[in-house]
Amino acid sequence: MITDLEAATPALCRLQLGSELRQLRLAAGLKGSQVVKRLLWSPSKLTRLETGENTSVETADVMALCEIYGVDLERRAVLLSYAAVTKTKRDWWLTPEYRQVISPGLKAFLDLEATATAVQNYQAEFVPGLLQTEAYIRALNELALNRPTDEEADMIAAIRTRRQDVLSRPESPLKFTAIINEAVLRRPVGRRPVMREQLAHIVDVVESRPNVRVQVVPFSVGAHSGMDGSFVLIQFPEKLSLKPMVYLEGLVDAWVKRGEGDVERYADAVSDLQALAPGPRESLHMIKEAIKEH
Template sequence: MTQDIELGTPALCRLQLGAELRRLRGEAALKSSQVAKRLLWSPSKLTRLEYGDNVIAEPEDVAMLCDVYKADAETRSLLIDYATVTKTKQNRWTSIGERPAVRPAIHAFVGLEASAAVVRTYQSDYVPGLLQTEAYARAIHQTASRSYSSEEIEVRVAARVARQAVLHRAEAPLELFVILSETVLRRRAGDSTVTREQLEHLADLATMRNVQVQVMPFGAGFHLGMNGPFAIFRFARTSLSRPIVYLENLAAGWVVTDDGIVDSYEHTFSELRALAPGPQESRNMIHQAIKEV
């Protein structure tokens, strides 16, 4: 069994690797027993890989599965990268020349986000990535990602903007529930134009049927969100993936899979929703912040 709280980089890669392996096997129309027999594996070995129950995924095993499923070169390379990260616990390569601009853990996070049915998130300092404008995302990366070149930042910004397609897909768009600290509305991002455009964008998206935004005002006093930002991912029943909580700070990210802990975050989010003003009043707060920029 995997640990209940793990470093985000290897955990995200392991979970997305499992999801991708299940998808490839389905597209190849193969039963797990057929694959295991072909590779002379025990059936449980393949099951553990597909459900992300092995803390370490061997790159050689993933390469063999890609051969069986006739995966294309790009998919094969990414899945082997996922496996390498689970084994080395590092989301980096030995030289700048080998380092991908969008690293495997980011690909994994985006993949899990894209397969989620519902995301609930509390943010205390910035607008969540799914609701960011391009200029706002660039301002964040320029401040927080000083080890990256301008070219790498542009690739990461483009990837962040591309993620937002999950909110607009024709079938089963992602349901996104967001609670923001009022600090997010008051914090300047870049110049006043960037800040104003971001707040206007936030107000527009908050009118979508599948997006709900609430703002926790300063006047609410102390609340459970002060323990730190978090995101809860719940997946469609057909995805076979358990719900997860994702936590992140400057040092690292963590993935939580324990049902009891996930439930406690769900309870926390419900309490925050009850405490914060409703969507309409929250939109009024956003419009007031726009006027004050």
């Protein structure tokens, strides 16, 4: 349960509300199809509510679900207060200045990242977003299949750099673990100065922030459990009813996996990769050597 609604973000309230509504439905022994049939809703409407995908939540919708689930007045008031926050506040990534470059998949990820206490990210091809410099971001945009306009490129760079504020939150900065393939260090993105600055930035962040850990998976280890692709494992505060989730991103789409079995497999992959890769000190040495090569 969220104890400080005045400080709570809309993203946190959307996710917590969705999780609690799903738990209430299951406790009532109802399938989603039964609920939407009674309310004359589309199945996707209930799914969006339960997964926290809506930008804002109508209090009337929450009231209708509470009636069906037989929710007591005290808990109903809490759920309605979550919905009210989504109506009266806006997360920074949903403001008009960024809206045109925020896809549904990216919005879902930003919701999760802003709410998380810990993120473990395996990246096979490029530096994780939370560690990217602006020059590196712009170099990646220039290589994109659907190359953004100059205006869109500015917004993308601004969003990605602002995301990094989670690493320096005054209260409970995000605990971030990045596991990267050695190819990320070797393959040039942009000109050599861009790569030198980028790799030096990783070193600076790791050495200055105890909540950030980086490990490099060297070519020499051979096949490993991250070879199916990059992923982000996201964990939430214990006080919330949110279980860990996994974010995946492809060439044309992005999605969140919530199934316990799927999440457990990715958690196992993180453990395997961390055991396989050299420790943070040795990994930083690899990064410093790569700087010299660029």
